[in-house]
Amino acid sequence: MLTVDNMRIALGDFSLAGDFTITPGARVAVLGPSGAGKSTLLAAIAGFQPLDAGQIHWDAKPMPKDPAARPISMVFQDNNLFPHLTVAQNVGLGLRPNLRLSTDDHTRVAQALTHVGLEGMGDRKPAQLSGGQIARVALARVLLRDRPVLLLDEPFGALGPALKAEMLELVHTLLDETGATLLMVSHDPEDARVLCDQVVLVADGAAHAPVATDEMFANPPEVMREYLGASGEGQL
Amino acid sequence: MARRRVQINRTILGAVALGVVVCLTLGTLIAVAMRAEGAGRLGPADWAAIRFTLWQAAASATLSILLAIPVARALARRSFPGRSVLITLLGAPFILPVIVAILGLIAVFGRTGLISQALGVFGIEPISVYGYHGVILAHVFFNLPLATRLILQGWLAIPSERFRLAASLGMGPSDIARTLERPMLREVVPGAFLVIFLICLTSFAVALALGGGPKATTVELAIYEAFRFDFDLGRAALLALVQFTLGATAALLALRVAIPGDMGTGLDRAVTRWDDTRLLRVQDVTAILLASLFLILPLTMVVLDGLPRLLTLPAEVFSAAARSVMVALLSAAVTLMLSLPIAAFAVRSTSRLVEGIGYLTIAASPLVIGTGLFIIVFPFVKPSDLALPITAVVNAAMSLPFTLRALVPALTAIERDYGKLADGLGMTGMARLRHLWLPRLRRPMGFALGLAAALSMGDLGVIAMFADGSNATLPLQLYRLMTAYRMEDAAAAALLLLALSLALFWVFDKGGRVDADR
Numbered sequence: 154m155l156t157v158d159n160m161r162i163a164l165g166d167f168s169l170a171g172d173f174t175i176t177p178g179a180r181v182a183v184l185g186p187s188g189a190g191k192s193t194l195l196a197a198i199a200g201f202q203p204l205d206a207g208q209i210h211w212d213a214k215p216m217p218k219d220p221a222a223r224p225i226s227m228v229f230q231d232n233n234l235f236p237h238l239t240v241a242q243n244v245g246l247g248l249r250p251n252l253r254l255s256t257d258d259h260t261r262v263a264q265a266l267t268h269v270g271l272e273g274m275g276d277r278k279p280a281q282l283s284g285g286q287i288a289r290v291a292l293a294r295v296l297l298r299d300r301p302v303l304l305l306d307e308p309f310g311a312l313g314p315a316l317k318a319e320m321l322e323l324v325h326t327l328l329d330e331t332g333a334t335l336l337m338v339s340h341d342p343e344d345a346r347v348l349c350d351q352v353v354l355v356a357d358g359a360a361h362a363p364v365a366t367d368e369m370f371a372n373p374p375e376v377m378r379e380y381l382g383a384s385g386e387g388q389l
Numbered sequence: 390m391a392r393r394r395v396q397i398n399r400t401i402l403g404a405v406a407l408g409v410v411v412c413l414t415l416g417t418l419i420a421v422a423m424r425a426e427g428a429g430r431l432g433p434a435d436w437a438a439i440r441f442t443l444w445q446a447a448a449s450a451t452l453s454i455l456l457a458i459p460v461a462r463a464l465a466r467r468s469f470p471g472r473s474v475l476i477t478l479l480g481a482p483f484i485l486p487v488i489v490a491i492l493g494l495i496a497v498f499g500r501t502g503l504i505s506q507a508l509g510v511f512g513i514e515p516i517s518v519y520g521y522h523g524v525i526l527a528h529v530f531f532n533l534p535l536a537t538r539l540i541l542q543g544w545l546a547i548p549s550e551r552f553r554l555a556a557s558l559g560m561g562p563s564d565i566a567r568t569l570e571r572p573m574l575r576e577v578v579p580g581a582f583l584v585i586f587l588i589c590l591t592s593f594a595v596a597l598a599l600g601g602g603p604k605a606t607t608v609e610l611a612i613y614e615a616f617r618f619d620f621d622l623g624r625a626a627l628l629a630l631v632q633f634t635l636g637a638t639a640a641l642l643a644l645r646v647a648i649p650g651d652m653g654t655g656l657d658r659a660v661t662r663w664d665d666t667r668l669l670r671v672q673d674v675t676a677i678l679l680a681s682l683f684l685i686l687p688l689t690m691v692v693l694d695g696l697p698r699l700l701t702l703p704a705e706v707f708s709a710a711a712r713s714v715m716v717a718l719l720s721a722a723v724t725l726m727l728s729l730p731i732a733a734f735a736v737r738s739t740s741r742l743v744e745g746i747g748y749l750t751i752a753a754s755p756l757v758i759g760t761g762l763f764i765i766v767f768p769f770v771k772p773s774d775l776a777l778p779i780t781a782v783v784n785a786a787m788s789l790p791f792t793l794r795a796l797v798p799a800l801t802a803i804e805r806d807y808g809k810l811a812d813g814l815g816m817t818g819m820a821r822l823r824h825l826w827l828p829r830l831r832r833p834m835g836f837a838l839g840l841a842a843a844l845s846m847g848d849l850g851v852i853a854m855f856a857d858g859s860n861a862t863l864p865l866q867l868y869r870l871m872t873a874y875r876m877e878d879a880a881a882a883a884l885l886l887l888a889l890s891l892a893l894f895w896v897f898d899k900g901g902r903v904d905a906d907r
Contacts, residue, residue, distance in 0.1 A: 201809050221815025232806045237828035251820035298814075 241275030403734025417761020486847025493687025695884025835901015
């Protein structure tokens with residue numbers, strides 16, 4: 154269980170508060186207006202953003218300070234791959250941060266690549282890949298990291314609609330297999346409907362407790378209605 | 390835990406590197422201060438040296454900038470074939486060995502040089518390049534290109550929309566100068582002046598080769614003479630204190646003025662202007678031609694004079710060259726060992742102090758550091774035994790400000806783009822160094838190593854204090870050939886030195902570029 158316990162973050166004019174729990178295996182969309190602090194929430198959970206007050210727990214234990222020691226895999230908006238390393242090396246980092254890979258490790262890397270549909274592409278450099286393939290490599294690494302929480306910070310924002318649907322489908326499959334808990338920042342409410350059973354709304358300086366996705370869209374609170382706008386309302 | 394261990398490692402390594410720099414600069418200064426005699430012992434000759442040092446630095450900086458303005462203006466508004474080559478060439482004096490340029494200047498401006506020969510045709514007395522005007526000439530030769538680049542950057546930083554606006558308002562050249570160009574110059578020139586002033590303040594080899602005597606001795610030269618000819622350590626130390634005070638004062642002044650950076654980016658486009666006249670065109674062509682001649686002619690003379698004797702050079706020149714290459718490689722390695730930890734420390738720590746200490750060697754003079762090191766090692770070993778390693782280390786310290794300027798922004802960008810990813814994956818310590826920093830720093834590191842190697846290769850400073858007959862570097866050997874009036878051998882040695890310096894820079898810089906993934 155992921156617990157955000159009386160968290161408070163202040164960065165100049167900006168502030169973000171949160172106090173909620175996420176049940177294991179939940180698939181949570183983090184929605185809200187831009188600049189509200191969706192990415193800051195994820196950075197705090199991942200250990201990149203120090204808290205001014207409060208704590209974040211995993212299974213009732215405080216999270217370690219070191220981001221790498223947290224039970225978390227994270228995929229960022231961009232720069233998810235090191236351009237000077239091959240695809241296989243980028244994935245291999247998920248097993249050994251020093252890249253001293255055993256024969257067994259190499260096999261697992263190859264399997265992970267096959268799993269995300271990139272069989273035989275291990276020797277390529279990221280520059281030779283398409284945007285969708287890059288996202289797949291990042292997900293292959295997530296697979297090998299094998300952490301109970303997956304944080305996605307708008308990783309598919311730059312992909313076209315068809316590719317994005319494909320990637321959401323892949324995430325869906327991976328989550329089914331691993332049973333990991335997902336928190337995904339998105340600016341597209343549709344993503345939430347496709348993939349997530351819960352929504353955390355980040356607005357007005359607070360990350361609100363998760364609400365079931367159906368309920369959120371059936372009966373959106375005022376801020377959510379504003380965020381969705383006229384077109385969103387039309388869909389409701 | 391792993392993360393904390395790495396932070397400590399990074400902090401410790403950075404602190405050790407900074408400690409070395411502080412010992413080299415301030416530590417040697419303490420040694421100097423303890424050995425120095427009372428300020429009352431500054432004789433009239435010493436005061437003359439102080440006056441000349443300040444005067445020549447001010448004159449060189451003023452002249453460099455006055456001459457650079459028309460050249461920069463011409464380069465800013467003209468595009469012509471060879472423009473980018475010329476701009477690259479303007480960066481070359483930085484890695485050009487001082488002594489080589491001096492030989493080239495003598496070949497053009499000396500008693501038997503091109504100009505004197507031309508004057509001789511009309512029965513006019515030959516001119517001499519030795520004395521205060523020679524010192525200033527050489528300083529302008531080195532700093533006119535730098536001034537041009539700094540001012541050109543200012544020109545190209547004026548948004549092109551402003552020139553379009555000026556054109557649509559019907560402004561002529563003088564209106565544009567008043568509303569756009571002079572305000573820019575008021576901002577850029579003070580910083581450029583101080584940079585050049587500082588460079589000329591600590592320039593030693595030029596004064597050694599072209600200056601001297603009561604009228605053209607700088608403080609640095611006086612240190613060397615007190616040291617070498619009188620072996621008066623007390624006086625050398627006193628003068629070293631004076632030199633440090635001058636340098637530190639100028640550096641403090643420089644800190645208050647915005648110093649323009651010169652990383653040579655984005656100089657390859659010219660501004661489109663609509664106020665062209667025939668007069669302007671003539672002006673610009675003249676400025677560019679004269680500046681090119683002034684820069685290219687001396688170097689051409691080095692090549693032409695040096696070629697015939699290159700292969701028949703005496704053996705001691707080649708052994709000196711081998712020693713120099715070794716010193717340069719050692720110096721490049723030390724530079725990297727100092728600058729990488731300092732850069733890593735600077736990126737992590739929020740305070741600018743770390744970087745500031747790295748820049749300390751701008752104000753320090755190699756001769757002051759050399760005097761201090763001599764005082765420290767003298768009781769224990771024969772200083773000439775340590776001449777080469779000490780030269781390498783001092784050269785490395787002097788390269789530090791430039792290598793840091795290349796490495797710190799690059800490392801900052803790497804940590805900004807990939808730091809979180811690496812943190813999240815637990816890439817710490819050696820793993821981060823091997824798989825993130827080194828591969829992504831290849832280009833700036835190649836550039837920095839090339840710079841450090843070339844600067845060390847051409848350096849004629851500390852080595853002149855420490856070397857005896859058997860362990861001269863190539864620049865010192867070249868200087869000895871010059872003072873022995875073996876000008877043909879000197880020219881060939883200069884060509885060898887020039888080629889080796891450029892080759893060292895090229896090899897490292899190229900090595901950083903080859904197959905570097907962007």
